[in-house]
Amino acid sequence: MSDDIEIRDDRPAGRLEAIGGxxxxxxxxxxxxxxxxxxxxxxxxxxxxxxxxKGIAGSLARELYTIAAREGVVVAPLCPYVVxxxxxxxxxxxAAAPExxxxxxxxxKAHPDRF
Numbered sequence: 001m002s003d004d005i006e007i008r009d010d011r012p013a014g015r016l017e018a019i020g021g022x023x024x025x026x027x028x029x030x031x032x033x034x035x036x037x038x039x040x041x042x043x044x045x046x047x048x049x050x051x052x053x054k055g056i057a058g059s060l061a062r063e064l065y066t067i068a069a070r071e072g073v074v075v076a077p078l079c080p081y082v083v084x085x086x087x088x089x090x091x092x093x094x095a096a097a098p099e100x101x102x103x104x105x106x107x108x109k110a111h112p113d114r115f
């Protein structure tokens with residue numbers, strides 16, 4: 001990833017954003033699951049077409065797991081990109097318990113207007 005990209009967590013908006021040149025060039029949309037255990041749940045990863053292929057999506061996924069570790073919570077990925085990234089980086093991305101993934105899917109189904 002380019003050194004001039006900054007990653008910023010906008011928790012109230014549920015977005016982890018990659019900022020480059022003063023604009024958002026990529027982001028992960030996520031929500032915080034409170035029960036049955038606290039988890040960050042990424043739903044979508046989007047990188048602007050002009051910035052694809054620069055490692056931005058991977059840097060966003062890595063930062064999401066770093067934030068979760070710092071907060072003592074897990075990541076329960078529903079975003080296909082983050083799921084694949086986690087499979088390729090098991091040392092950085094511990095697997096979420098099946099009940100957390102189930103609860104995250106149920107929350108998303110109950111709140112279809114959020115994403």
